[in-house]
Amino acid sequence: MKNVAVIGAGTMGNGIAHTFAQSGFKVQLIDISEASLKRGMDTIAKNLDRMVAKEKITEAEKSETLGNIETFTSIAEGVEYASLVVEAATENLDLKLKIFKELDEACPEDTILATNTSSISITQIGAATSRPEMVIGMHFMNPVPIMKLVEIIRGYNTSDDVTNTIMELSKTLGKVPTEVNDYPGFVANRILMPMLNEAIETLYNGVAGVTEIDTVMKLGMAHPMGPLQLADFIGLDVCLSILNVMYDGFKNPKYAPCPLLVNMVMAGKLGVKSGEGFYDYSESRKAEKVAKQFA
Numbered sequence: 001m002k003n004v005a006v007i008g009a010g011t012m013g014n015g016i017a018h019t020f021a022q023s024g025f026k027v028q029l030i031d032i033s034e035a036s037l038k039r040g041m042d043t044i045a046k047n048l049d050r051m052v053a054k055e056k057i058t059e060a061e062k063s064e065t066l067g068n069i070e071t072f073t074s075i076a077e078g079v080e081y082a083s084l085v086v087e088a089a090t091e092n093l094d095l096k097l098k099i100f101k102e103l104d105e106a107c108p109e110d111t112i113l114a115t116n117t118s119s120i121s122i123t124q125i126g127a128a129t130s131r132p133e134m135v136i137g138m139h140f141m142n143p144v145p146i147m148k149l150v151e152i153i154r155g156y157n158t159s160d161d162v163t164n165t166i167m168e169l170s171k172t173l174g175k176v177p178t179e180v181n182d183y184p185g186f187v188a189n190r191i192l193m194p195m196l197n198e199a200i201e202t203l204y205n206g207v208a209g210v211t212e213i214d215t216v217m218k219l220g221m222a223h224p225m226g227p228l229q230l231a232d233f234i235g236l237d238v239c240l241s242i243l244n245v246m247y248d249g250f251k252n253p254k255y256a257p258c259p260l261l262v263n264m265v266m267a268g269k270l271g272v273k274s275g276e277g278f279y280d281y282s283e284s285r286k287a288e289k290v291a292k293q294f295a
């Protein structure tokens with residue numbers, strides 16, 4: 001495998017492109033937005049600079065990595081020689097189905113099609129193509145160049161061959177791939193999101209304040225970040241959408257999003273990206289200041 005096309009140059013896409021390029025793959029980074037491509041490439045360069053400063057890579061390795069990435073605004077042009085496509089475009093079912101249909105038509109017939117989706121069914125995405133056995137989930141964690149885990153999700157039709165190829169490939173990136181089956185939330189979010197939702201529910205019920213809940217989980221459970229701060233970092237809209245996918249998928253009330261979460265998203269309080277969630281980020285991304293009295 002030599003050429004890897006990455007669709008979407010946002011938070012995850014640029015990290016995925018960086019990771020493949022640093023491992024010597026030729027990467028075709030594709031986004032509909034020129035501005036996103038530029039921002040993505042700037043982020044990759046900045047992250048590589050940080051690695052050079054920490055003496056994790058040399059200046060020459062940085063240049064080589066950047067030289068391995070080419071940018072495109074057209075899917076058809078970018079995937080022409082791809083052995084693998086990793087799709088990391090905006091999390092939206094209709095958009096992903098449209099992109100996979102287009103990929104299926106534009107890619108060579110032996111190209112493996114992977115998606116970095118956090119919550120959409122791999123089986124459903126595979127069904128939009130004529131090669132469902134070659135469609136697989138490759139769920140990287142944020143920030144991609146640093147986090148070791150890749151959750152490898154087998155759709156109902158994904159073949160053993162494709163799964164083994166992607167497991168082995170992830171190891172060559174220095175990652176630890178973990179194979180799971182395709183059910184709502186996969187494994188990572190199925191376990192993480194109910195914990196975040198329960199922390200919000202605990203706040204909503206007035207059991208304790210924001211700082212208290214996060215302190216209990218940080219110091220009591222040795223979590224590097226409290227659940228409310230983590231929810232702010234992930235984005236409260238993202239948390240709500242993943243919980244809704246699990247709620248709809250399992251028809252089980254235990255996944256019902258807390259009304260406080262729903263209210264905050266409707267009010268535009270989305271966490272770090274909007275400047276306010278459970279904490280106030282107007283002055284700093286470090287969450288020292290609680291946004292308001294929630295009880």
Ligand SMILES: NC(=O)c1ccc[n+]([C@@H]2O[C@H](COP(=O)([O-])OP(=O)(O)OC[C@H]3O[C@@H](n4cnc5c(N)ncnc54)[C@H](O)[C@@H]3O)[C@@H](O)[C@H]2O)c1
Nearest residue numbers: 008009010011012031032033036088089090091117118142
């Ligand atoms: N952010 C996270 O922490 C995280 C973690 C794991 C997985 N994911 C998943 O990764 C994917 C991307 O998330 P993100 O946070 O990087 O989103 P993002 O909003 O930062 O980036 C999405 C990019 O996709 C581009 N895009 C939209 N439509 C496109 C199209 N038709 N063709 C090409 N590019 C297109 C946008 O211009 C944008 O640059 C989603 O499926 C998300 O669920 C996100």
